[in-house]
Structures are given as C-alpha cells and as structure tokens.
Amino acid sequence: MDGQMAPQILPPPQHQRRKRGKDASAVTLKDVARLAGVSAITVSRAINQPDVVSEETLTSVRKAIEQLGYVPNLLAGGLKSSQSRLVAAIVPSIGTSMFAEAVEALTDRLSDAGYEVLLGLSGFAQSREDRILSAVLSRKPDAIFLTGIDHSARARQQLLAAGIPVVESWDLTPNPIDIAIGFSHENAGRAAAKHFLEKGYDRIAVISASDKRALQRRDGFLKHLAETGRTDVALRLTETPGSLERGREALADLLNGGVQPDSVFCTVDPLAQGAIIEAQVRGLDVPGDLAVMGFGNFSFSPHIHPSLSTISFDRRKIGELAADLILAELGGTPSPERVVDIGFTLVERQSTG
Amino acid sequence: MDGQMAPQILPPPQHQRRKRGKDASAVTLKDVARLAGVSAITVSRAINQPDVVSEETLTSVRKAIEQLGYVPNLLAGGLKSSQSRLVAAIVPSIGTSMFAEAVEALTDRLSDAGYEVLLGLSGFAQSREDRILSAVLSRKPDAIFLTGIDHSARARQQLLAAGIPVVESWDLTPNPIDIAIGFSHENAGRAAAKHFLEKGYDRIAVISASDKRALQRRDGFLKHLAETGRTDVALRLTETPGSLERGREALADLLNGGVQPDSVFCTVDPLAQGAIIEAQVRGLDVPGDLAVMGFGNFSFSPHIHPSLSTISFDRRKIGELAADLILAELGGTPSPERVVDIGFTLVERQSTG
DNA sequence: GATGTAAATGGTATCGATACCATCATGGAG
DNA sequence: CTCCATGATGGTATCGATACCATTTACATC
Numbered sequence: 072m073d074g075q076m077a078p079q080i081l082p083p084p085q086h087q088r089r090k091r092g093k094d095a096s097a098v099t100l101k102d103v104a105r106l107a108g109v110s111a112i113t114v115s116r117a118i119n120q121p122d123v124v125s126e127e128t129l130t131s132v133r134k135a136i137e138q139l140g141y142v143p144n145l146l147a148g149g150l151k152s153s154q155s156r157l158v159a160a161i162v163p164s165i166g167t168s169m170f171a172e173a174v175e176a177l178t179d180r181l182s183d184a185g186y187e188v189l190l191g192l193s194g195f196a197q198s199r200e201d202r203i204l205s206a207v208l209s210r211k212p213d214a215i216f217l218t219g220i221d222h223s224a225r226a227r228q229q230l231l232a233a234g235i236p237v238v239e240s241w242d243l244t245p246n247p248i249d250i251a252i253g254f255s256h257e258n259a260g261r262a263a264a265k266h267f268l269e270k271g272y273d274r275i276a277v278i279s280a281s282d283k284r285a286l287q288r289r290d291g292f293l294k295h296l297a298e299t300g301r302t303d304v305a306l307r308l309t310e311t312p313g314s315l316e317r318g319r320e321a322l323a324d325l326l327n328g329g330v331q332p333d334s335v336f337c338t339v340d341p342l343a344q345g346a347i348i349e350a351q352v353r354g355l356d357v358p359g360d361l362a363v364m365g366f367g368n369f370s371f372s373p374h375i376h377p378s379l380s381t382i383s384f385d386r387r388k389i390g391e392l393a394a395d396l397i398l399a400e401l402g403g404t405p406s407p408e409r410v411v412d413i414g415f416t417l418v419e420r421q422s423t424g
Numbered sequence: 425m426d427g428q429m430a431p432q433i434l435p436p437p438q439h440q441r442r443k444r445g446k447d448a449s450a451v452t453l454k455d456v457a458r459l460a461g462v463s464a465i466t467v468s469r470a471i472n473q474p475d476v477v478s479e480e481t482l483t484s485v486r487k488a489i490e491q492l493g494y495v496p497n498l499l500a501g502g503l504k505s506s507q508s509r510l511v512a513a514i515v516p517s518i519g520t521s522m523f524a525e526a527v528e529a530l531t532d533r534l535s536d537a538g539y540e541v542l543l544g545l546s547g548f549a550q551s552r553e554d555r556i557l558s559a560v561l562s563r564k565p566d567a568i569f570l571t572g573i574d575h576s577a578r579a580r581q582q583l584l585a586a587g588i589p590v591v592e593s594w595d596l597t598p599n600p601i602d603i604a605i606g607f608s609h610e611n612a613g614r615a616a617a618k619h620f621l622e623k624g625y626d627r628i629a630v631i632s633a634s635d636k637r638a639l640q641r642r643d644g645f646l647k648h649l650a651e652t653g654r655t656d657v658a659l660r661l662t663e664t665p666g667s668l669e670r671g672r673e674a675l676a677d678l679l680n681g682g683v684q685p686d687s688v689f690c691t692v693d694p695l696a697q698g699a700i701i702e703a704q705v706r707g708l709d710v711p712g713d714l715a716v717m718g719f720g721n722f723s724f725s726p727h728i729h730p731s732l733s734t735i736s737f738d739r740r741k742i743g744e745l746a747a748d749l750i751l752a753e754l755g756g757t758p759s760p761e762r763v764v765d766i767g768f769t770l771v772e773r774q775s776t777g
Numbered sequence: 778g779a780t781g782t783a784a785a786t787g788g789t790a791t792c793g794a795t796a797c798c799a800t801c802a803t804g805g806a807g
Numbered sequence: 808c809t810c811c812a813t814g815a816t817g818g819t820a821t822c823g824a825t826a827c828c829a830t831t832t833a834c835a836t837c
Contacts, residue, residue, distance in 0.1 A: 099792095099793060099794085100793065100794060100795095101793080101794095109816075109817090110816070110817050110818080111793090111794080111795095111817090112794090112795075112796095112816075112817065112818085113815085113816060113817075115794065115795060116795095116815095116816085119795085123814080123815075123816095124815075124816085125814085125815060125816090128815080128816085140581070140582070140585060142558065142561050142562050142582070142585075142586075143562045143793090143794080144503075144562060144564060144792090144793055144794070145562045145563050145564070145794090146499050146502045146503045146508060146563065146564050146792090146793080146794090147503050147792070147793030147794040147795085147822090148793075148794045148795065149499045149794085149822090150497075150499045150500050150503055150792090150793080150794075150795090150821095150822045150823065150824090151793085151794055151795040151796070151821070151822045152794080152795055152796080152822085153822075155499060157542075157563075160543075164528065165518050165524045165527065165528055166521055166524055166525050166528050167521065168519055168520065168521070168524075171518045171519055171521075171524050172519050174518065174543070175517065175518055175519050175545060178543055178544075178545050179545060179547075182544075182545070182556065182559075185559075187542055187543075187544070187559060187560060187563065188542070188543045189510075189540055189541070189542055189543070190513075190527070190531060190540075190541045190542070190543040191531075191535075191540070192528060192531050192532060192535070194532075203535065205495065206535075206538075206540060207540060208495050209495050209496045209497060209498045210498050210499065210510075210540065211497060211498070211499050228493070229493070229495065232493060232495075233495075314723055314724070314727075315723070315724040315727045315728065316723070316724075316726070316727045319727055341724070344724070345727065348727070348728055348729050351729060352729050370667055370668070370669070371667070371668040371669075371694070371697070373669070374667075374668045374669045374672055374698065374701070375668065375701055376701050376704060376705050452822095452823060452824085453823065453824060453825095454823080454824095462786075462787090463786070463787050463788080464787090464823090464824080464825095465786075465787065465788085465824090465825075465826095466785085466786060466787075468824065468825060469785090469786085469825095472825085476784080476785075476786095477785075477786085478784080478785060478786090481785080481786085496823090496824080497822090497823055497824070498824090499822090499823080499824090500792090500822070500823030500824040500825085501823075501824045501825065502792090502824085503791095503792045503793065503794090503822090503823080503824070503825090504791070504792045504823085504824055504825040504826070505792085505824080505825055505826080506792075
C-alpha cells in the first residue's frame with residue numbers, strides 16, 4: 072500500500088480470464104423467449120411485472136424457464152435499469168458480534184425485499200474505508216450502510232455523487248450525509264458514571280478500548296465525573312476490539328500498579344467480562360470488592376456470574392431500521408426523519424450490586 | 425414462504441425506480457476519454473492494462489479521471505467480460521464468531537486481490553440456502569463459498585451450471601462439487617472422548633447444539649465411548665447456535681435431573697462456558713467436581729477461569745485457504761488438491777485438568 | 778529503400794437485459 | 808357502425824464497458 076492518496080481507480084486485475092470459454096449457463100432471456108414462443112421483452116415482463124402478462128403466456132414462459140434452468144443476469148438488467156438491487160455494508164469487522172448482528176439484521180431484512188448485501192470490511196482504518204468505498208461504489212449499489220460518521224472528504228464527495236441512500240450508523244450527527252441511526256456514546260458513558268456515583272462508588276477506574284466510539288464513552292464517563300469534582304480516575308487503554316483477554320490484562324495492570332479501585336467501567340462487555348474473571352481469580356468479590364460495568368449487553372452478559380451490569384442498545388434494530396429506511400427511500404417515500412436516536416438503557420445487574 | 429419448491433426466479437421487485445432521474449455520477453468512460461482526448465478503449469486500457477498504454481496518455485487519462493471523479497461501472501464491465509469480480513459467501517449466520525471469522529478472512533484476502541464479497545445468510549435452513557443461492561447466482565459471481573457439504577439437488581445443479589469455482593467449507597467429503605475445505609467433525613468428537621477416557625472420567629455427559637455438524641461431533645464422541653463399552657452417557661440437546669445461556673440451562677437440567685456427571689463434553693465453546701459458570705454457581709469445582717471440554721477454541725476460551733480445554737481449528741485459515749484456492753483457480757492454475765483437511769487439535773487446559 | 782515487427786491507439790460489435798414507443802386485438806360507449 | 812380506452816405483445820435503441828480486429832507510427836533489419 073502506498074502512503075499516498077489511494078488512486079481513485081482500483082489496481083489492475085492480475086488474474087487471467089477464467090479458462091472455460093463459454094459459460095455453461097449460457098441460457099439467456101432470448102433462449103427462454105424462443106422456447107416459449109414469445110419475445111424477450113415479454114419474458115422480462117413475465118418475471119418482473121407478471122400482472123401485465125396474460126395468464127397463458129405466463130404459464131408457458133414459466134415452463135420454459137423451468138425447463139432451461141434459466142437464471143437471470145442481474146448485471147445486464149442492472150446496467151440498463153440502473154438498479155443493482157445491491158446494498159453495500161461497510162463495517163470495521165464482523166469478528167465480534169458488535170457489528171455482525173447489525174449486518175445480519177440488515178441482510179435478513181433486505182434479502183426479503185430482494186436485495187443482496189455486499190460486505191466491506193474496513194478494519195477501523197479510515198484509509199481502508201476509502202479504498203473499499205471506491206471499490207464498492209463501482210458496483211453501483213442502490214444504497215449503502217456505513218459505520219460511524221467520520222468519513223474523509225473524498226468519501227463524502229463520492230457518496231454524494233453516487234446519489235443513493237446512505238445510512239451512517241452507531242453514531243449521531245446533526246449533519247448526516249443522508250440518514251444517521253445511532254445514539255450518543257458520550258451520554259452512554261455519562262450514564263455509567265451517574266450510576267457509579269449513585270451507587271456510592273468512590274475509587275473509580277476505567278478500562279477502554281481505543282476505537283473512536285469507545286473513547287467517546289470513556290470521555291463521557293470521565294466528563295461526568297469531572298463535573299462532580301472527581302478527577303482521580305485510573306485509566307487503562309486496550310486495543311480494539313476489546314476482548315476478555317485484554318480486560319484481564321488491563322485489570323491486572325491496574326491492580327499490580329497499586330490502584331485499588333472499588334469499581335471499574337469497561338467500554339465494552341468483553342473487557343468487563345475479562346475484568347470480572349481477573350478479579351475473581353485474585354480472590355476479589357464482584358461486586359463486593361469491585362463493581363464492574365460494561366457496555367453493549369452482549370448475549371453472554373446476562374448469564375455470566377455475577378451477571379453483568381451494562382449499557383444496552385439494540386444492535387439488530389440498527390440494521391433493521393437501516394433496511395427499512397433504505398427501502399422506504401428506494402420506494403420513493405423517504406422517511407422525513409434523517410437522524411434516528413435509538414437510545415440506550417442502563418441495565419443494572421449483579422456486577423454493580 | 426410457500427411450502428412448494430421455491431420458484432427459480434426471484435419475486436418481482438416491488439419498489440419504484442429511484443426518483444432522481446439522471447444519476448448525479450453520470451461520468452462515464454466516454455466522458456473521461458473526451459476530456460483526455462483519447463478514445464474510450466484507451467481509457468479502459470489505461471485502467472486495466474496500464475502497461476500497454478504510453479506513459480504520456482496514461483498521465484492525461486489519469487488526470488481526466490481525477491478531475492471528473494470517474495468511478496468505473498463494474499456492472500457494465502462485468503457484462504461484457506463475464507467477470508464480475510464478485511465472490512459470494514453463503515453462511516448460516518455471522519452473529520457468532522464461528523463463521524464470521526472465516527468470512528472475515530475470506531473477505532480480507534479477496535479484497536486485496538480486487539474482489540468483493542457478496543454476503544448471503546442462510547440461517548441453517550436448506551430451503552433458504554436454495555433461495556439465496558438463486559438470488560446470488562444471478563449476480564454472476566466469479567466464485568462461491570458455501571458452508572457445509574449438504575446441498576439440495578437443485579443447488580448442486582445450479583452450481584455446476586454456473587461453471588465457477590465452488591468452495592464447500594467446514595466439512596469434508598470425498599465428492600466435493602469443486603473444492604472442500606474442512607475437517608472431520610466426527611473425529612473431533614472422538615478425540616474429545618478419547619481425552620476423557622485417558623483422564624479417567626467415568627460419569628460422562630454431553631451437551632450439544634443441534635445443527636448438523638454439532639451432532640456429528642456428538643455422534644463421534646458417543647461412538648468412541650460406545651466402542652469402549654460405555655453407553656451410559658447423559659445427553660442434552662440445545663438450540664443452535666449454542667450459547668452460554670443454553671449451556672447453563674442444559675447443565676442445570678442435567679444436574680436437576682439427578683445426573684451426577686464428573687465430566688461433560690459441549691459441542692461448542694459457548695455452551696462449555698455456560699456449563700462452567702453454572703457449575704461454579706452451584707459450588708462445584710471445575711475441573712475437580714466436573715471437567716468440561718468445549719469445541720472451537722473461541723477467543724475467550726484460553727482466558728476464562730478455569731481456562732477451557734477445547735478442540736481447536738483455524739477458522740480464519742478456512743477463509744484464507746478458500747480465497748487462495750479460488751484465486752488460483754480463477755488465475756488459471758487450479759490447485760490439484762480438491763479436498764483440504766485443515767485438521768484440528770485438542771487443547772488441554774485447566775477445565776479438564 | 779523496402780520490409781517486418783512491436784507499440785499505441787481506434788472502430789465497431791456485443792454482453793443480456795430493460796425503457797420506450799409502437800402495434801394490434803378486443804370490446805364497450807356513443 | 809365508428810371510436811377509443813384497455814390489455815397484451817413486439818421492435819429497437821440503449822445502458823457502459825470490453826473483445827476483437829484494424830490501423831497507424833516508429834524503428835530495426837537486410
């Protein structure tokens with residue numbers, strides 16, 4: 072990868088043409104038409120607008136399709152109709168369930184509407200997002216789902232030029248490119264801080280992953296504490312994505328460093344789970360000796376012991392809403408709401424007893 | 425969903441054409457050509473085979489591209505060249521890291537080679553796989569990545585007709601459609617059984633998810649035990665995907681049912697983690713009172729307490745190998761290996777101490 | 778100086794489907 | 808009986824790029 076601005080055009084494909092000359096599935100609309108004894112357009116209509124074709128032709132066309140095993144070529148259709156029935160989803164990663172669930176919900180819902188999802192993984196780096204965005208846009212998706220609201224100037228420009236519905240997710244912004252669906256991570260952090268204060272915790276620590284949104288939660292948490300006069304908060308940063316392993320390490324590091332917190336806020340649940348385990352291994356009682364709060368309400372969180380207090384938000388709903396708003400916009404009846412705050416809830420469980 | 429055989433053709437799109445008449449990004453190859461003062465084909469060559477174009481033209485073409493913000497239309501290119509640079513990946517789900525990691529690895533590697541991944545989620549149901557397969561094939565992917573080796577007759581036929589590289593993953597088979605990458609789940613189960621016997625466990629139980637591969641592991645486990653004369657094995661089935669919650673429930677159910685196992689094999693790690701937690705909550709020592717073994721070596725498994733003995737296999741490698749073999753085949757130099765056994769390793773940790 | 782070869786570029790047909798407009802029955806209104 | 812709306816179907820151009828073949832120029836060879 073060159074350090075320079077990535078060229079707008081993809082690197083030249085290096086692979087040869089596929090060897091088999093004619094594709095085995097050379098069955099086209101025309102073949103079906105011939106067999107059914109009608110014209111190609113009629114076959115096209117039989118498929119896409121069955122109600123304008125007579126029952127009789129419909130039957131014979133369907134039979135011909137069946138017989139030939141015809142599979143329409145969406146590339147060709149999309150070229151002429153400028154509808155690819157493709158929605159691109161660009162997320163940092165699907166290795167943790169964080170984004171995977173949203174993508175899954177998005178895919179499920181779009182699939183029912185006859186759209187497919189093109190997956191792009193940006194890996195938390197903006198430069199890579201740009202590259203993937205270019206690649207993806209050349210497939211002329213009908214809409215695009217992005218993570219976050221920070222995009223390069225080039226990216227914004229390309230998205231605008233594409234003239235398609237764009238959903239920015241996980242975050243909120245007053246100026247979405249098109250639509251934003253998310254919630255305030257800073258407020259989520261503040262909510263955690265408030266909870267800690269209400270519980271009377273005194274020696275507070277934070278373990279945070281280092282991606283932008285985790286840091287926003289951390290900042291919200293610290294700000295709220297600062298506003299109530301507390302600035303003596305121990306902090307450990309870990310890699311993104313935050314994992315159980317990193318959580319253990321970070322807590323161990325805190326404790327070994329002489330810090331004796333009575334509570335720790337972890338900016339993502341796996342970190343919190345790790346912290347709990349590390350505490351338990353060291354013979355500390357959670358929440359008696361150390362209260363732990365996470366973020367994200369992962370599927371394991373209610374079921375570990377002690378169950379994990381966390382901040383919950385509906386990941387699947389982000390994907391579903393995105394799909395709904397995209398479909399509405401594609402359907403010509405865009406929702407007037409451009410920014411959707413899906414909110415979050417603080418779920419108090421045993422770990423902050 | 426009708427109970428009948430899904431029609432080969434997708435349901436008619438119900439959404440209107442997008443409202444904006446002309447796409448804002450109406451910049452085509454021709455526009456670039458005009459500005460650069462060359463013909464369209466030369467621009468095409470400048471992009472795809474830069475080495476056959478003179479340095480001079482290359483420069484002016486690149487400038488024109490930059491200036492106009494040209495984004496190539498891969499739909500059109502793909503139509504003529506019958507290369508979509510698209511690889512379809514159909515997996516049951518990406519909500520758990522099980523398949524997500526393989527898809528992620530596949531996507532990463534293909535992305536570097538200039539391919540994009542089209543994601544299909546089949547949700548463990550074969551009927552849905554068929555429907556998604558049809559939808560996906562109409563996009564003319566250059567290759568396809570599937571989960572499992574069980575596909576309907578229609579699916580096989582369509583895949584064969586498509587004439588593209590097909591990777592079946594997670595499982596092995598002597599008769600792959602094209603390429604299979606996986607390992608023997610039955611043997612994995614056997615390995616677990618063998619380990620239990622070596623450790624001298626006596627009252628053995630199994631908690632299994634109910635998807636096909638989990639059941640194969642369970643069966644391998646039970647068969648091996650049966651072959652050594654043990655048939656008194658308590659068994660609990662849970663939903664797929666197996667989760668921590670289900671693991672707790674299943675173990676609770678076993679213990680409440682009067683079964684007193686000294687060891688339990690869980691066919692997927694999250695179930696095992698759940699079992700450990702349930703045991704601990706009940707005051708049982710793991711592994712002293714109850715040994716637990718999982719499967720999959722999830723990222724949390726080495727770091728929980730006690731650390732989880734499990735059967736490890738390289739999920740990312742499946743995706744990477746798939747990408748490599750696909751690229752090799754597309755590049756005209758297919759690997760002679762049609763079936764790749766990536767194997768597995770039993771990792772002994774504290775939970776079967 | 779004639780000829781051959783490679784490099785650089787252009788022209789045209791074409792991929793497979795759909796948009797758009799035209800055509801042709803059919804049948805009810807006047 | 809004519810007229811025209813309606814329904815069903817076909818013809819043709821076209822989407823944007825690339826394959827294929829042709830052409831032009833430069834330059835080395837004999």
